[in-house]
Amino acid sequence: MSESQPFSPRAVAWGIAASIIALAGFIVLATYAPDFRSSPPGAATADAKGGNGYAGIVKLLELAGEDVELRSIPATDADLLVVPIDAGFDIDRLAELAELRRFKSTLFILPKWQVARYPNKPGFVYKAGRINRKRLNEFAAALDAPLPTEGNSAAAQRPIATKGQPHWMLVDADMLNNAGLAKRANAVAAVALLRGLKTDPKSKILFDLSLARAPVSRSLGKLMLEPPFLALTLSLVFAALLAFLGGLGRFGEAARPERVLRFGKRALADATARLMRRGGKIGGLGDHYADIVEMRAASRLRAPAGLHGEALLQWLDRRDEEGGQGFSAKLAALRATTNEPSMLAASDDLYRWIKGKTREN
Incomplete structure (x- = not known):
C-alpha cells in the first residue's frame, strides 16, 4: 500500500457498504420508532413491572409453557387476546379494538388502582386510590358488558361475558396484575383462567400494547416501505446502486459535448461546406x-x-x-x-x- 493510497480498495468498498446498510437501518428504525415506544411509566400494561402492571403474568405463562407475545399493533389474528386497560386509555380506541376482535376470544381487564410516581425513584409507583366508578362505567359501556354492583367481589373476580361476542371483562385487576400474583393461589388461578379462555389449547396468547401507545400513524416513509410501493422503492434503490457501480469505472473529467457551431473561420467554412454538401450544391x-x-x-x-x-x-x-x-x-x-x-x-x-x-x- 503506497503513501498516496492509505486505504486499500477493498477496505473502502467495505466501508461504503457498511455505511449504506447503517443508513438503511436508521431510516427504517426512524420510520417505525413511534409505533414501538415503551409504555409510559406507571401504566397498567403488559410490559409494566409496577404493582398495577402485567409483566408478571406474561413471564408466568412463559414458564408454564405457553406461547406468549406482546403486540404493539391491533391484533386480529390471535385466538386469545388479553387487553389490560389503563385509566387514561381512549374510550373510542377501546371500542374500535373490540369491534376488530369480533368473533375472537378477547379478555378486557379493567383498571383498579390509581397510581403515582415516587419523587426520588424513577420507574416506581405507589397506590394513590381506587379508580372512580364513573370511569369504570365508561369502559363497560364501550365493551357492552354489565358492570357488577359495587362491593360484589365475587362477580368482579370472574370474567363477565359481553353481549353477542366471545369477549369477557375482568373487573378485579388484582386477579392478574403483578401485585395480585404475589399470592400463590392467585398465580395458579390466573394461568388456569387464561388457559380456559382459549379455544385451541396450542394457540398463542397475545397481550395488547396498542392502546397504551400513540395510534399507528401513516407517513411517507411507511408508504415507501410497505406494499404496494415497496417494489418501487427497491427498484429505485437497485437503480441507484447500478448508477453508483457504473460511476466507479469512470476516470477523469466527464467529456463535454462539442458545440454545434464552433468558433473560428475554419469552423465557419466547415459548417458552410457541410450545409452545401447536404443540399447537393457543392459539386x-x-x-x-x-x-x-x-x-x-x-x-x-x-x-x-x-x-x-x-x-x-x-x-x-x-x-x-x-x-x-x-x-x-x-x-x-x-x-x-x-x-x-x-x-x-x-x-x-x-x-x-x-x-x-x-x-x-
Missing part, C-alpha cells in the same frame, strides 16, 4: 471557384495591371518554362467539374501550380 461550385483562383494567381504572381480575360490567361500560361498552356488548361478543368471529388482534385492541382510559381519568383 457545381467549380466555375465560381475558378474565378477566385484566377484572381489569386494574378495577385500572387504580380500580373500587370489591366490584364483581364484571355490576356491574363496568356500571361499566366507564359509563366511555364516550356511555354505551354498549363494554367489555362488546369483552370478549364476546374470549371468543367460537376462533382465534389473532381473539383477538389482540380483545385488542388491549381494550388500546387500557383505555389510552385510563387516560390520561383
